[in-house]
Amino acid sequence: MLIIGERINSSRKRMAEAIRSRDAEFIRDEALNQIRAGSDYIDINAGSLEDEEDSVKWMVDTLQPVIEKPLCLDSADPKVIKAVLPLVEKTPMINSISLEAARLDSLIPLILERKAKVVALCQSEGELPSTSELKLELAGRLVIKVTDAGIALDDVYIDPLIFSVSTDGNAAIEGLDAIKEIMETFPGVHTVCGMTNISYGLPLRKLINRTFLAMAMLMGLDAAILDPTDIDQYSTLKAAKVLLGQDDFCLEFINDFREGRLKA
Amino acid sequence: MLIIGERINSSRKRMAEAIRSRDAEFIRDEALNQIRAGSDYIDINAGSLEDEEDSVKWMVDTLQPVIEKPLCLDSADPKVIKAVLPLVEKTPMINSISLEAARLDSLIPLILERKAKVVALCQSEGELPSTSELKLELAGRLVIKVTDAGIALDDVYIDPLIFSVSTDGNAAIEGLDAIKEIMETFPGVHTVCGMTNISYGLPLRKLINRTFLAMAMLMGLDAAILDPTDIDQYSTLKAAKVLLGQDDFCLEFINDFREGRLKA
Numbered sequence: 001m002l003i004i005g006e007r008i009n010s011s012r013k014r015m016a017e018a019i020r021s022r023d024a025e026f027i028r029d030e031a032l033n034q035i036r037a038g039s040d041y042i043d044i045n046a047g048s049l050e051d052e053e054d055s056v057k058w059m060v061d062t063l064q065p066v067i068e069k070p071l072c073l074d075s076a077d078p079k080v081i082k083a084v085l086p087l088v089e090k091t092p093m094i095n096s097i098s099l100e101a102a103r104l105d106s107l108i109p110l111i112l113e114r115k116a117k118v119v120a121l122c123q124s125e126g127e128l129p130s131t132s133e134l135k136l137e138l139a140g141r142l143v144i145k146v147t148d149a150g151i152a153l154d155d156v157y158i159d160p161l162i163f164s165v166s167t168d169g170n171a172a173i174e175g176l177d178a179i180k181e182i183m184e185t186f187p188g189v190h191t192v193c194g195m196t197n198i199s200y201g202l203p204l205r206k207l208i209n210r211t212f213l214a215m216a217m218l219m220g221l222d223a224a225i226l227d228p229t230d231i232d233q234y235s236t237l238k239a240a241k242v243l244l245g246q247d248d249f250c251l252e253f254i255n256d257f258r259e260g261r262l263k264a
Numbered sequence: 265m266l267i268i269g270e271r272i273n274s275s276r277k278r279m280a281e282a283i284r285s286r287d288a289e290f291i292r293d294e295a296l297n298q299i300r301a302g303s304d305y306i307d308i309n310a311g312s313l314e315d316e317e318d319s320v321k322w323m324v325d326t327l328q329p330v331i332e333k334p335l336c337l338d339s340a341d342p343k344v345i346k347a348v349l350p351l352v353e354k355t356p357m358i359n360s361i362s363l364e365a366a367r368l369d370s371l372i373p374l375i376l377e378r379k380a381k382v383v384a385l386c387q388s389e390g391e392l393p394s395t396s397e398l399k400l401e402l403a404g405r406l407v408i409k410v411t412d413a414g415i416a417l418d419d420v421y422i423d424p425l426i427f428s429v430s431t432d433g434n435a436a437i438e439g440l441d442a443i444k445e446i447m448e449t450f451p452g453v454h455t456v457c458g459m460t461n462i463s464y465g466l467p468l469r470k471l472i473n474r475t476f477l478a479m480a481m482l483m484g485l486d487a488a489i490l491d492p493t494d495i496d497q498y499s500t501l502k503a504a505k506v507l508l509g510q511d512d513f514c515l516e517f518i519n520d521f522r523e524g525r526l527k528a
Contacts, residue, residue: 165506166514172507176482198507202514203521204499204528211503214475215482218440232528235468239475242429243436243462250430250466257467264468264496 001241002041002157002223004072004093005034006194008059009045019046019055024062031067037228037261041093042067045074053080060087072119072225078106085110093117095225096159099124099141108149117155119192120146122178128161130168132177135160139182143189157192157223158182165208166201172212176219183220192223195233210236217244235262265505266305266421266487268336268357269298270458272323273309283310283319288326295331301492301525305357306331309338317344324351336383336489342370349374357381359489360423363388363405372413381419383456384410386442392425394432396441399424403446407453421456421487422446429472430465436476440483447484456487459497474500481508499526 007030010016018026031042042063046055052075060071070090073081081094096119097107111118122129122138129135139158146156160178163171175198179191193216199208210233213224217240228234238256241247256262271294274280282290295306306327310319316339324335334354337345345358360383361371375382386393386402393399403422410420424442427435439462443455457480463472474497477488481504492498502520505511520526 165509169509169512173509202506203518204503204526207499207526207528208503208506211478211500212507214478215504215507218479218482235471236475239468239472240479242466242472243476243479245429245433245437248433250433254467262468262471264471 001217001237001246003039003228004041004043004223004225005039005228006043006225007034007227007229008042010048010055011045016048019049019059022058027059027062028066031063034228035067035069037234039069039228041070041072043072043074043095043225047075052077053083056080056084057087060084064089078103081107082110085114091116093119095119096121099138099145104145108146108151112150115155117157118151119157119159121159122161130163130174132174132181135174135178136181136185139186143186153186153188157190159192162193162197164197164200172198176215179216179219179221190223191221192225193221195224195226206230206232209233213237214240231263238262265481265501265510267303267492268305268307268456268487268489269303269492270307270489271298271491271493272306274312274319280312283313283323286322291323291326292330295327298492299331299333301498303333303492305334305336307336307338307359307489311339316341317347320344320348321351324348328353342367345371346374349378355380357383359383360385363402363409368409372410372415376414379419381421382415383421383423385423386425394427394438396438396445399438399442400445400449403450407450417450417452421454423456426457426461428461428464436462440479443480443483443485454487455485456489457485459488459490470494470496473497477501478504495527502526
């Protein structure tokens with residue numbers, strides 16, 4: 001299970017302040033805390049700021065000297081990713097491409113050149129897929145695009161796009177079915193989800209999010225964009241690994257327990 | 265999701281004392297608390313006591329006048345169930361039959377006569393099924409036995425027998441696969457599990473148990489023997505219902521939240 005730490009995102013008010021004021025200590029602490037908590041990648045996103053490109057460049061320069069894990073460059077704007085990529089040393093993850101031609105065509109050569117990993121959204125021009133059938137169809141078109149371009153399937157993390165159960169009662173079921181079908185239909189590919197959309201508009205969001213995480217892992221989800229410092233969610237993730245036979249002899253679970261990293 | 269409250273069981277030390285000393289107030293409180301917490305049935309078990317039959321009779325006489333929910337008569341000894349059944353007023357659940365001939369043949373006429381619901385264990389003489397294939401095969405033999413006898417499938421709750429992941433790393437996966445296959449192969453039948461075996465021998469058992477519950481519900485489990493006063497588990501169950509489209513417009517979840525019955 002690959003964990004992409006989501007906390008360095010300007011959509012969080014406190015984080016936007018820290019990025020605007022170039023508070024290096026704050027974002028370094030956030031990165032280091034997420035790595036201690038189990039992040040494999042550190043996502044960085046300044047999409048809500050006016051000077052997105054400069055902000056992301058500053059984040060890369062600030063974080064890179066102090067963290068041992070790679071970055072996940074998170075922007076809806078391919079120009080930002082293109083401008084920032086030359087500064088990035090460790091092979092990053094690119095978040096994200098979709099079937100939108102502009103985004104796809106400009107990013108694919110960069111992904112190939114850097115052998116980067118990439119998040120591929122089940123999203124086409126203006127098309128938001130609510131059913132598992134449509135998600136699977138878009139996933140299939142993404143798989144063709146990336147493999148035709150020469151990107152290894154093992155570098156591709158398909159995001160089926162999870163919507164809120166408060167607006168669509170079937171949102172979780174359709175997303176879970178899509179994860180299963182994508183993993184079965186395209187052996188070797190990965191799936192990834194954010195864990196927050198599902199509970200939008202409801203109370204006790206973290207409870208719903210971590211319950212969804214356990215279900216998604218059962219369906220085959222092997223990467224997640226989440227806050228690894230949320231100890232309840234982290235505990236659910238580690239319990240799910242035990243249940244799914246992904247933790248030999250429960251050694252990881254028992255070790256995490258002894259180190260006080262899990263909560264009953 | 266049918267909830268069978270498990271707390272009135274002599275395997276709990278404090279409960280054994282209460283039953284031995286015929287502490288009516290204690291077991292009534294336990295029953296009423298479990299009903300307030302959402303139990304549809306109140307399981308009663310005195311299997312670890314010398315005078316099991318007298319104890320269960322006392323429990324029935326003590327609880328029946330004060331609870332509005334039916335009982336689940338839980339004994340490995342068909343003679344005890346046979347002796348107690350005439351005292352029971354509301355149509356009970358019988359826990360349990362298996363493919364062991366002695367148990368099956370003596371209980372089936374009683375189940376039919378009372379139109380009782382019944383827990384049917386995937387267990388034959390000396391055979392403990394560790395794989396989903398074997399669980400499904402035993403479930404099939406149970407379905408034939410009970411339907412041949414004239415018991416409605418809707419009254420049958422098949423327990424696939426869940427073992428501990430600490431002794432068999434595949435125990436959860438095999439159990440989850442079995443739930444799915446049983447529900448798909450025998451439309452109309454129910455599945456039921458206890459939620460404690462899975463974590464035997466591990467720390468943070470409640471965390472593992474409730475994570476397993478969410479996964480089992482995704483596979484189609486529609487009844488569980490559990491402690492409904494465990495608020496973390498209850499919260500997971502209610503979040504799972506939201507995610508699985510079993511809670512229209514999330515009304516039950518939001519109502520439980522407002523009444524303080526859920527925990528983040």
